Amino acid sequence: MIIAALSALCAALAAAAAAQYRARRKLERDIRYIADKLNETAADGSAQKILLHTDLTALRDLLTGINLLQEERQRESAGYARTGMAMRRMLSNISHDLRTPLTVISGYVEMMTHRSDISPDERAVLMGKLSAKVREVIGMINAFFDLARLESGDKELPLSRVRLDEVCRRNILAFYDVLTDNGFDVEIDIPDEPIHVLANEEALDRVLNNLISNAIRYGGDGRMLGLAVRVDDEAACVDVTDRGKGIQEAHQDHIFERLYTLEDSRNRKYQGSGLGLTITKRLVELMHGSISVASKPWERTTFTVRLKRMNQGGGQA
Numbered sequence: 303m304i305i306a307a308l309s310a311l312c313a314a315l316a317a318a319a320a321a322q323y324r325a326r327r328k329l330e331r332d333i334r335y336i337a338d339k340l341n342e343t344a345a346d347g348s349a350q351k352i353l354l355h356t357d358l359t360a361l362r363d364l365l366t367g368i369n370l371l372q373e374e375r376q377r378e379s380a381g382y383a384r385t386g387m388a389m390r391r392m393l394s395n396i397s398h399d400l401r402t403p404l405t406v407i408s409g410y411v412e413m414m415t416h417r418s419d420i421s422p423d424e425r426a427v428l429m430g431k432l433s434a435k436v437r438e439v440i441g442m443i444n445a446f447f448d449l450a451r452l453e454s455g456d457k458e459l460p461l462s463r464v465r466l467d468e469v470c471r472r473n474i475l476a477f478y479d480v481l482t483d484n485g486f487d488v489e490i491d492i493p494d495e496p497i498h499v500l501a502n503e504e505a506l507d508r509v510l511n512n513l514i515s516n517a518i519r520y521g522g523d524g525r526m527l528g529l530a531v532r533v534d535d536e537a538a539c540v541d542v543t544d545r546g547k548g549i550q551e552a553h554q555d556h557i558f559e560r561l562y563t564l565e566d567s568r569n570r571k572y573q574g575s576g577l578g579l580t581i582t583k584r585l586v587e588l589m590h591g592s593i594s595v596a597s598k599p600w601e602r603t604t605f606t607v608r609l610k611r612m613n614q615g616g617g618q619a
Contacts, residue, residue, distance in 0.1 A: 332356055336368070349376035400442060403435045410435070445577040452584040459588045463612045464501040466538050467492050467531060473510040474529050480518060481527060489543075491530035499538050499609040505585045509593075512582045513542040513605050521546025521603055528604075533611060537591075540607045548599030557595065558583040 332354060339352045349372045352365060410432040414425060470492055481488050517527050521544025528543035549557060558579050586593045586607055597603040 329358070329361070332361060336365070340368070343372070349373070349379060400439065403438050403442075407432060407435045407439070442577075445581065448577075448581055452581065452588070459502045459505055459585070461500050461502055461589060463498050464503050464506060466497045466499045466501070466506075466540070466609070467495075469503060469506050470510065470529060470531055470540060473507060473514060476511070477514055477518065477527075484518075484522065485525055486518075486522075487526045489526070489528040489530075491528075493531060493533070497531060497533060497538050498612040500612055501589045501591075501609055502585075505589060509582050509585050509607060510540070510542070512578045513607070516578060516605075517542055517544040517546075517603075520544075521548070523547060524600065536611060537608050538611050540609075541604050542607075543602060543604045545600065545602060548597040548601070548603040549595065550599070551597075554595055554597060558593070 335354060336352055339350075342348075343350060351369045351372055354361075354365060356362060356365075410428050414420065414428055414432075420428070474488070474490060514527070514529070521527070524545030524547075526543075526545045528541065530541040530543070532539045532541065583593050586609075589609060591607060591609040593605065593607050595603070595605050
């Protein structure tokens with residue numbers, strides 16, 4: 303009996319050892335498979351998931367973690383690709399936007415240098431045009447630097463309690479002559495009571511200036527400009543509206559990107575740096591606000607800036 307029992311025990315131990323050996327060999331193969339797949343993805347730059355059937359909970363957890371990292375890598379890779387395309391487009395647009403006025407400047411300089419028959423009046427006109435083009439180039443370069451500072455975090459933007467209604471009135475009055483000279487129908491809807499928001503007054507001036515300028519430049523064919531201020535329990539909104547050619551739906555998600563310009567903005571009539579809306583969006587975000595656009599061509603295009611309200615005591619509403 304004892305011998306039989308010992309034999310059975312030895313057989314059981316041998317079977318257990320064999321099972322452990324097979325399990326260890328399978329685990330080694332699975333780990334080698336995972337390692338080989340990771341080496342493959344590292345070599346070819348892909349981020350494919352690793353699929354493996356296993357009964358080991360620890361190994362399944364490891365695969366889940368690896369696949370989550372692979373997904374994150376894939377997202378980052380796609381982000382890098384988009385950034386690369388954006389950078390190439392940005393460099394192309396910068397080249398175009400700077401080359402055009404610089405070519406004109408070169409032409410004016412050549413004309414004034416080599417033509418001896420230019421009258422004083424003609425020279426004065428050329429100098430005026432030359433000065434305007436130089437200011438255009440300086441404005442573009444300043445816009446590039448401003449955006450770089452905003453995105454690098456070098457530009458400090460202290461926030462305080464600002465009278466939104468006063469800032470809006472001041473900015474629309476600054477365009478009064480341009481609007482009246484061009485026959486615009488101006489619709490202003492600003493409440494009489496004070497409206498305080500958390501903002502930086504200088505940045506808010508620039509935001510409104512950019513939006514009103516864009517409405518005149520790109521929506522001027524509609525000969526209408528609207529400025530309205532709305533409030534709710536937590537925020538105050540500024541709507542800048544025009545009835546021009548608008549923005550097609552396919553472009554609305556991209557117009558705040560760096561140097562993203564519609565085709566019409568590449569002709570002389572609509573010339574711009576392509577950075578105005580990007581800078582506007584960055585400034586609004588630094589004021590803890592948001593900006594959006596809604597457009598129905600030739601009917602209504604509205605840019606809306608939303609900022610946090612502040613109560614009379616200085617706290618948030």
